[in-house]
Amino acid sequence: MCGIVGIAGRNPVADRLVSALARLEYRGYDSAGIATLDRGQIQRRRAPGKLVNLASRLDRDPLAGNIGIGHTRWATHGAPTEVNAHPHATPRVAVVHNGIIENYRPLLVELAADGYLPITQTDSEVVAMMVTRWLDLGLAPAAAVQATISRLQGAFALVFLFHGEDNLLIAARQGSPLAVGYGAGETFLGSDALALSLFTDKVTYLEEGDWAVVTPDGASIRTREGGAVTRLVHVSATNSNMVEKGPHRHFMIKEIHEQPEAVSRVIGQFVDRRSDSLVERPLPFDFATLDRMTISACGTAYLAGAVSKYWFERFARLPVDIDIASEFRYRQPPMTPGGLALFISQSGETADTLAALRYCAANEQHIAAVVNVEESTISRESGAVFPLLCGPEIGVASTKAFTAQLTTLACLALTAGRKRGVIDDATFAVLLAALAALPGHLSKALAAEPQIAEIARGLTKASDVLFLGRGALYPIALEGALKLKEVSYIHAEGYAAGELKHGPIALVDEHVPVVVIAPSDELAGKTMSNMQEVAARGGPIILITDAEGAAQHADLAAQSIVMPSVHPFVAPIVAAVAVQILAYHTAVHMGADVDQPRNLAKSVTVE
Numbered sequence: 001m002c003g004i005v006g007i008a009g010r011n012p013v014a015d016r017l018v019s020a021l022a023r024l025e026y027r028g029y030d031s032a033g034i035a036t037l038d039r040g041q042i043q044r045r046r047a048p049g050k051l052v053n054l055a056s057r058l059d060r061d062p063l064a065g066n067i068g069i070g071h072t073r074w075a076t077h078g079a080p081t082e083v084n085a086h087p088h089a090t091p092r093v094a095v096v097h098n099g100i101i102e103n104y105r106p107l108l109v110e111l112a113a114d115g116y117l118p119i120t121q122t123d124s125e126v127v128a129m130m131v132t133r134w135l136d137l138g139l140a141p142a143a144a145v146q147a148t149i150s151r152l153q154g155a156f157a158l159v160f161l162f163h164g165e166d167n168l169l170i171a172a173r174q175g176s177p178l179a180v181g182y183g184a185g186e187t188f189l190g191s192d193a194l195a196l197s198l199f200t201d202k203v204t205y206l207e208e209g210d211w212a213v214v215t216p217d218g219a220s221i222r223t224r225e226g227g228a229v230t231r232l233v234h235v236s237a238t239n240s241n242m243v244e245k246g247p248h249r250h251f252m253i254k255e256i257h258e259q260p261e262a263v264s265r266v267i268g269q270f271v272d273r274r275s276d277s278l279v280e281r282p283l284p285f286d287f288a289t290l291d292r293m294t295i296s297a298c299g300t301a302y303l304a305g306a307v308s309k310y311w312f313e314r315f316a317r318l319p320v321d322i323d324i325a326s327e328f329r330y331r332q333p334p335m336t337p338g339g340l341a342l343f344i345s346q347s348g349e350t351a352d353t354l355a356a357l358r359y360c361a362a363n364e365q366h367i368a369a370v371v372n373v374e375e376s377t378i379s380r381e382s383g384a385v386f387p388l389l390c391g392p393e394i395g396v397a398s399t400k401a402f403t404a405q406l407t408t409l410a411c412l413a414l415t416a417g418r419k420r421g422v423i424d425d426a427t428f429a430v431l432l433a434a435l436a437a438l439p440g441h442l443s444k445a446l447a448a449e450p451q452i453a454e455i456a457r458g459l460t461k462a463s464d465v466l467f468l469g470r471g472a473l474y475p476i477a478l479e480g481a482l483k484l485k486e487v488s489y490i491h492a493e494g495y496a497a498g499e500l501k502h503g504p505i506a507l508v509d510e511h512v513p514v515v516v517i518a519p520s521d522e523l524a525g526k527t528m529s530n531m532q533e534v535a536a537r538g539g540p541i542i543l544i545t546d547a548e549g550a551a552q553h554a555d556l557a558a559q560s561i562v563m564p565s566v567h568p569f570v571a572p573i574v575a576a577v578a579v580q581i582l583a584y585h586t587a588v589h590m591g592a593d594v595d596q597p598r599n600l601a602k603s604v605t606v607e
């Protein structure tokens with residue numbers, strides 16, 4: 001997590017550092033800070049809380065200098081105070097860090113023996129202290145950095161600024177993303193292309209172990225061992241206009257409304273609408289001969305995978321093992337070489353997902369990824385990439401990436417079903433038509449927003465909310481609960497509807513709203529029985545259904561949200577929109593910070 005930025009320039013950098021940090025604030029917003037070099041001296045301004053606090057600090061007390069570094073923090077070690085805010089500095093060096101230095105304690109002991117003592121509670125400060133010790137011993141900046149990073153364990157993206165070095169930044173990457181941007185007579189560093197897009201579209205992604213000596217004229221990149229290396233310069237498609245809220249109050253609702261278009265773009269990648277067939281694309285694996293598929297991801301992305309298990313198993317008869325990446329990576333599951341491992345990630349940088357990917361690669365699996373950020377590490381380490389193409393997702397709670405992931409996975413399940421000879425022509429035509437109609441149905445689902453906003457008002461009084469769903473709608477119940485917790489801070493749990501009576505029903509009383517996701521499908525009758533059980537115990541039910549479901553069962557529900565009638569195949573994608581809007585408006589009614597919920601960060605690049 002954390003966003004870092006650096007500018008080696010020829011013009012004042014303070015304002016530009018803050019603007020770039022604004023693009024990175026989605027990565028963390030516990031504190032922010034910048035350091036510049038003013039007549040050779042390191043100067044810092046830092047502030048706890050959001051970037052706006054740093055900006056007003058800088059208004060009162062500006063910083064001069066044409067070279068500088070900046071940081072927006074998601075706290076891991078040490079409270080989000082000013083003293084723990086980056087950049088960390090000694091009189092000789094300042095550093096910003098994204099990641100975790102796992103061996104910082106023994107390093108601190110070693111430094112203390114030499115008389116170097118910390119003043120913060122962070123793991124990151126040790127990096128500034130170690131570089132300082134090497135500089136004190138007479139090493140030049142590059143040698144001091146190289147000597148330091150060779151001792152660090154854990155994950156890091158680092159940018160250093162040195163006393164008396166007006167034209168020098170040094171950057172290093174191991175496990176956390178870092179990109180170099182090339183401008184006209186200025187060079188930039190940033191955690192992602194979004195931050196750099198303010199300045200340039202020419203971007204190089206540092207590889208694992210790379211470090212770079214950066215001046216206004218460019219960057220000289222070295223490998224871990226110190227050898228010079230050339231890395232590709234990409235022209236990044238990321239455009240800073242993509243990150244404006246437009247007429248919307250929050251990014252989250254803007255992104256919810258972008259879903260019909262996002263989903264349509266995904267379908268366009270897979271479906272040839274003129275011939276009503278799937279686009280043939282070469283893949284490094286063959287769905288027809290696979291015995292199993294392994295899916296791994298975190299959070300909302302994991303839940304997209306959980307829905308797809310139903311699709312792959314039903315429509316392609318392809319057995320799917322799915323696990324949360326943080327569990328998978330340490331479970332050491334046996335894997336038969338030649339299998340397919342699929343990873344799902346909006347950011348493409350999630351540390352656990354990446355570790356799971358590397359485990360599978362080491363176990364000779366074909367690696368495929370469903371990713372939004374195409375230049376991300378997960379993309380770059382995958383043999384086949386299915387890009388979501390839904391543009392930057394800024395709201396910390398994932399919405400459009402989720403439905404784009406679901407749509408991608410639905411298309412892949414169809415592809416697998418055809419390749420494996422499971423889906424006949426007639427069924428294929430029906431499923432394809434269901435997919436093709438999806439963007440229109442999502443637009444209709446969005447039209448229910450005012451009604452859902454009213455229903456959300458009632459949820460604001462609840463301390464606990466249950467979400468129930470069956471089959472492929474069960475992961476949507478989990479997602480509904482996750483979204484509500486994240487943005488409104490109301491405790492919520494999702495359950496498989498059939499599981500209710502095995503324990504959770506003990507929670508039900510008139511104060512616990514139960515959101516039942518049950519459009520009319522082959523399992524709706526079963527879920528309705530569970531709804532009866534809730535109603536019998538006085539639980540107020542919010543039913544998310546379609547017109548047929550409402551006609552039959554609305555009497556049991558305190559309130560109903562009527563979504564468009566769709567084929568059950570795509571019903572989870574439509575229901576996802578309803579639970580997103582419900583969570584969003586609950587949070588808005590409660591005055592919560594929807595786009596930047598407390599304690600969260602969008603890109604989870606630490607374990």
Ligand code: F6R
Nearest residue numbers: 299300301345346347350397398
């Ligand atoms: C929830 C949410 C998170 C992410 C998770 C994985 O709204 O956004 O649960 O889904 O952190 O992130 P990515 O998809 O970037 O790997």
